[in-house]
Amino acid sequence: MSELRQRPTAARSEKTEIPQRRRSSDNDGDHGISLLDMIRVIVTLIVASCGLSYYMTSTESMLWGYRPWFTRWPVVKQWVNGPVNLTPAQLSLYNGTDTTLPLYLAVNGTIYDVSENRMIYGPGGSYNFFAGRDATRAFVTGCFKDDLTADIRGVETMFVPVEDVVDEALTSAQKKIRRERELRAAKAKVEATVKKWQGFFANHKKYFEVGRVVDGVADGKEWPLCESAEKQRPKRSAMKEKS
Known part of the structure; x- marks a missing residue:
């Protein structure tokens, strides 16, 4: 149980x-x-x-405008081939006339590929005069017609005051010291302007550095200051009025 x-x-x-x-x-x-x-x-x-x-970005980038160099075929190709060294005569061939060649310009001896903006730097473009040459002086003075050269000797004069004051209470030695100080400041402005333009092309999302200009050292007579740059020079009298 x-x-x-x-x-x-x-x-x-x-x-x-x-x-x-x-x-x-x-x-x-x-x-x-x-x-x-x-x-x-x-x-x-x-x-x-x-x-x-x-x-x-209108189909330009899948990374919000960031384009790594290794995703751009022309840059990769240039990296594989290595830097180019061109004389001014050789550089002139890369002005866009020959469509089989890339489009180059140079600033302070450094060559940049601007092929992606042929509408601006190519034939008929608003800045085609920069293509195929080193026109560093024009980048400083803004004289795009007269200063298409790499020769920047004496260009600092455009930042040096015009001596339009006759009776100054300064000795010759004092004037000399002032002149040297102003020349140093003017050269620093030229250097800063050149660096600014180099940075513009070096950091541009469409342009890239490809090499250097060789045998382009300026010689002979110093390039004269263009009329527009001469007019931009500060006047000593105006500087005294402001002070």
Whole structure:
């Protein structure tokens, strides 16, 4: 009799044990967010960002304007071939007339490839006169007609005051010291202007450096200051009035 009474109890314990096992197995499958899920989310965000960038930049970039050099074939090709060294005569061939050649210009002896802007620097472009040459002097003076040369000797004069005051209470020695000080300041301005333009082409998203101009050292008579630059010179009398 005791055995018969114990059997239902054992049966009931087996029934209650079954749902407990099920609940345990359900909990085992719930691990939260997996590493694979995180990877999927990150990849989705990257793809979405690239697509939006491609649309917002009018198909120019999938990285919001950032274009690594290794994604630009002309830059990679130049890197593989190495820097070029061109004489002024050789550089003149890269003025856009021959469409099989890249479009080059130079600033302070450094050559830059501007082929991606042929509408500006190519034949018929508003700045085609810069192509195929080193026109550093024109970048400083703004005389695009008269100063298309790399010779910047004496160009600092455009920043030196015109001596239009006759009776100054200064000795010759004092005037000489002042002149030397003003010349140093003027040369620093020229250097800063040249560096600014070099930085413009070196850091431009469409242009890149390709090499150097060789055998382009200026010789002979010093290049005269153009009329426009001469008119820009400060006058001593105006400086005295301001002070």
